[in-house]
Amino acid sequence: MQKFYIFISFLLFGSCIKAQDSSLAQLVNDSSINENSIVKGTFKATQIVNMPTIESPAKGGLQFMIMHRFGRLNEGAYELWGLDNATIRFALDYGISDRLSIGIGRSSHDKTYDGSFKWKALQQKEQGMPFSASLYGLIAYSTLKYSDKPYLNGTFRTSYLTQALLARKFSRNLSLQLAPSWMHFNLVPTEEDNNNVFAIGFGGRMKVSKRVSINAEYNYVPDGQIVTNDITNSLSFGMDIETGGHVFQLVFSNSQGMVGPAYLAKTTGKWGDGDIYFGFNITRAFTLKR
Amino acid sequence: MKVLSITIAAVLLSMFASSQPLITRNGFLGFYSKTPMEDIKAENNQVVAAIDLQKKSLAFSALVKSFLFRKELMQQHFNENYAESDTYPKTSFTGSYTGEVNTQKEGSYPVQVSGKITFHGVTKDVTVPAVLQIQGGKLTGTANFQLLPGDFNIKIPSVVRDKIAERIDVKVKVDYPINH
Numbered sequence: 001m002q003k004f005y006i007f008i009s010f011l012l013f014g015s016c017i018k019a020q021d022s023s024l025a026q027l028v029n030d031s032s033i034n035e036n037s038i039v040k041g042t043f044k045a046t047q048i049v050n051m052p053t054i055e056s057p058a059k060g061g062l063q064f065m066i067m068h069r070f071g072r073l074n075e076g077a078y079e080l081w082g083l084d085n086a087t088i089r090f091a092l093d094y095g096i097s098d099r100l101s102i103g104i105g106r107s108s109h110d111k112t113y114d115g116s117f118k119w120k121a122l123q124q125k126e127q128g129m130p131f132s133a134s135l136y137g138l139i140a141y142s143t144l145k146y147s148d149k150p151y152l153n154g155t156f157r158t159s160y161l162t163q164a165l166l167a168r169k170f171s172r173n174l175s176l177q178l179a180p181s182w183m184h185f186n187l188v189p190t191e192e193d194n195n196n197v198f199a200i201g202f203g204g205r206m207k208v209s210k211r212v213s214i215n216a217e218y219n220y221v222p223d224g225q226i227v228t229n230d231i232t233n234s235l236s237f238g239m240d241i242e243t244g245g246h247v248f249q250l251v252f253s254n255s256q257g258m259v260g261p262a263y264l265a266k267t268t269g270k271w272g273d274g275d276i277y278f279g280f281n282i283t284r285a286f287t288l289k290r
Numbered sequence: 291m292k293v294l295s296i297t298i299a300a301v302l303l304s305m306f307a308s309s310q311p312l313i314t315r316n317g318f319l320g321f322y323s324k325t326p327m328e329d330i331k332a333e334n335n336q337v338v339a340a341i342d343l344q345k346k347s348l349a350f351s352a353l354v355k356s357f358l359f360r361k362e363l364m365q366q367h368f369n370e371n372y373a374e375s376d377t378y379p380k381t382s383f384t385g386s387y388t389g390e391v392n393t394q395k396e397g398s399y400p401v402q403v404s405g406k407i408t409f410h411g412v413t414k415d416v417t418v419p420a421v422l423q424i425q426g427g428k429l430t431g432t433a434n435f436q437l438l439p440g441d442f443n444i445k446i447p448s449v450v451r452d453k454i455a456e457r458i459d460v461k462v463k464v465d466y467p468i469n470h
Contacts, residue, residue, distance in 0.1 A: 028349045
């Protein structure tokens with residue numbers, strides 16, 4: 001019994017000492033809940049270079065993008081190392097909700113119109129969900145006139161891209177993304193070429209300061225799917241510079257095309273031969289609805 | 291045995307004699323920056339605040355991520371580039387006030403609050419005027435003051451200098467129910 005009393009008094013003493021230690025500051029600090037929030041800012045922009053990222057405009061946000069690629073670096077001095085030529089893509093992306101965005105675009109490359117959507121299926125959390133996953137779909141429609149092929153109607157001019165974008169922000173500076181991709185071409189050059197082409201993209205960014213990051217992406221297209229054209233895998237490097245509502249991306253790529261079916265399946269440039277396209281992507285964000 | 295009883299009694303007494311602070315989980319903290327170029331408003335309704343009317347001490351703690359902006363992009367830039375909330379997740383204030391408050395009598399009591407604000411990993415001493423108001427079984431504390439981003443080691447690049455005010459207006463409002 002005696003022992004029991006001593007034990008109890010010790011307990012009370014202990015709790016008393018604790019109560020005196022915990023100041024008001026301790027009290028509020030302990031009571032503030034550390035909520036498990038969604039990890040934001042995995043990438044600065046909605047694309048690494050050509051590959052879309054899991055980022056999309058927030059609800060009611062409109063993003064205007066100008067993507068621009070000069071000619072090839074190896075065209076030499078007469079073409080001012082490619083700067084005399086350019087292909088361009090304009091795009092508008094709108095956030096219907098914080099998870100769903102839609103977009104339209106127009107590339108001068110094959111005079112192609114495109115429509116796309118991006119849906120954030122899973123979002124990385126601080127605790128628990130280790131990665132983000134988005135579904136990206138794009139339909140491309142080429143309007144380039146072939147006077148020798150009048151039979152090319154709408155069906156033949158259309159191609160589709162579906163991508164699963166799997167990304168993880170590993171630290172405040174490092175984010176990586178994996179993108180299994182499936183393309184369907186309604187028209188391919190010969191019977192040996194597949195209408196369905198599969199590819200896998202890898203990409204990432206490394207921040208070098210708060211507002212600048214270095215990016216790289218590589219898109220691997222397994223052999224035997226496209227045989228007529230001697231295609232190469234698209235490899236691109238870039239640098240993001242963020243200034244408030246703008247993101248400037250300076251890029252170097254062996255791809256001239258800027259939408260999936262073009263840069264994944266129609267890249268013929270080789271880095272080793274100097275087939276390097278310099279260019280930039282500029283995004284500007286507007287808020288339409290609050 | 292007697293000694294033990296006295297000890298226990300003393301311990302129990304000391305526990306109950308210590309004043310009970312008032313505490314709330316939904317205090318309000320807002321900051322505002324107005325320039326001709328940009329109007330920035332961020333509000334946090336999940337501030338944990340406590341006040342001890344006997345000791346005249348008070349404390350606040352809030353998650354930096356819980357500040358809501360009108361534009362998602364602003365919120366992201368604030369967290370990523372300015373407040374760096376992944377490294378410094380919380381902002382807090384601890385201090386005391388001078389001035390008399392009679393909880394039995396309705397009315398407004400102007401007080402001087404002084405203490406330490408911690409934000410972005412930097413702790414700074416501040417003294418600001420505030421008002422404690424007793425009304426309808428509630429104690430409401432309000433304060434309006436200004437802070438400089440530079441005091442908290444927050445660098446504003448020249449590109450956005452025109453968009454962010456030199457002095458940031460801060461508003462604090464906390465309601466505590468009082469039980470008589």
